[in-house]
Amino acid sequence: MDAVADHYGGDSLAQKLAEGLRKAGKDMDRLTTGDLATVDEFHIRGRKATLELAQELKLSAASHVLDMGSGLGGPARTLAETFGCHVTGIDLTPAFCEAATTLSAWVGLSNRVDFRQGDATRLPFDAAAFDAAMTIHVAMNIAAKDRMYAEAKRVLKPGGRFGIYDVLQGEGGEVHFPVPWAREPSISHLATPDEMVALLKDAGFTLVQVEDSTETSQQWFEAMAARMQAAPPPVTFEAFLGGDFSAMARNQVANLKERRIRTVRFVCEA
Numbered sequence: 338m339d340a341v342a343d344h345y346g347g348d349s350l351a352q353k354l355a356e357g358l359r360k361a362g363k364d365m366d367r368l369t370t371g372d373l374a375t376v377d378e379f380h381i382r383g384r385k386a387t388l389e390l391a392q393e394l395k396l397s398a399a400s401h402v403l404d405m406g407s408g409l410g411g412p413a414r415t416l417a418e419t420f421g422c423h424v425t426g427i428d429l430t431p432a433f434c435e436a437a438t439t440l441s442a443w444v445g446l447s448n449r450v451d452f453r454q455g456d457a458t459r460l461p462f463d464a465a466a467f468d469a470a471m472t473i474h475v476a477m478n479i480a481a482k483d484r485m486y487a488e489a490k491r492v493l494k495p496g497g498r499f500g501i502y503d504v505l506q507g508e509g510g511e512v513h514f515p516v517p518w519a520r521e522p523s524i525s526h527l528a529t530p531d532e533m534v535a536l537l538k539d540a541g542f543t544l545v546q547v548e549d550s551t552e553t554s555q556q557w558f559e560a561m562a563a564r565m566q567a568a569p570p571p572v573t574f575e576a577f578l579g580g581d582f583s584a585m586a587r588n589q590v591a592n593l594k595e596r597r598i599r600t601v602r603f604v605c606e607a
């Protein structure tokens with residue numbers, strides 16, 4: 338657990354992001370969620386992928402949504418802004434929870450999102466507390482996926498939807514490290530698509546949709562790597578992943594191209 342939080346955490350994260358944004362000429366009093374999107378949607382295909390997942394969750398302004406592994410809070414803010422719902426995020430990494438709270442204040446969404454530090458395999462919430470739940474690019478760090486999905490099922494109201502968008506083990510062989518979720522294999526735990534289907538069914542979910550986006554993810558990563566070289570945006574994942582993010586990005590392109598990893602969306606019902 339500590340190794341995972343150490344991999345992601347860093348000092349003064351919000352301060353570093355504020356410096357980058359100011360340097361790029363952004364007015365911190367008029368910041369929008371779009372200004373943060375290059376760094377706070379920490380997954381392949383960014384905000385677009387979050388919205389694709391969210392469309393399947395049957396959300397309304399009255400919904401209370403759980404985001405398991407909420408990171409810097411980008412996906413939670415995207416849902417709160419788009420649907421007017423309330424999102425509670427939980428994340429293992431204390432530095433991310435603090436930064437998520439600060440970033441939400443910057444864009445005026447503090448009243449619709451809240452973040453707390455905790456473990457997705459042991460949720461500090463009552464049974465049937467949420468209308469919907471999602472998790473984006475998190476289970477790659479979690480060996481006990483059975484416990485994670487059993488917890489998602491427990492805290493959802495009956496019939497509530499659970500959306501998962503994750504990096505899975507592909508058929509092309511072992512992953513090239515470092516990758517954004519791990520510098521070496523000890524904190525990387527990828528399930529195959531078939532294992533995911535079995536895990537979700539065993540947790541008591543009914544599967545509604547399975548959508549593989551590997552091809553599009555490969556194109557997105559290639560375009561992002563080119564953009565980063567040509568004209569890097571004011572804030573990037575380097576703010577917390579450090580200098581080896583470029584090596585991680587190169588490996589991700591190869592991992593996707595060689596089908597060592599796949600990106601897949603699962604939508605199920607409790």
Ligand SMILES: C[S@@+](CC[C@H](N)C(=O)[O-])C[C@H]1O[C@@H](n2cnc3c(N)ncnc32)[C@H](O)[C@@H]1O
Nearest residue numbers: 378379380406407408428429430456457473478
């Ligand atoms: C790649 S980031 C994705 C963050 C966010 N979902 C997003 O898409 O922007 C993975 C996140 O999972 C969190 N995480 C890893 N293991 C966890 C666990 N057992 N419980 C809660 N969060 C966890 C990490 O701290 C990190 O914030």
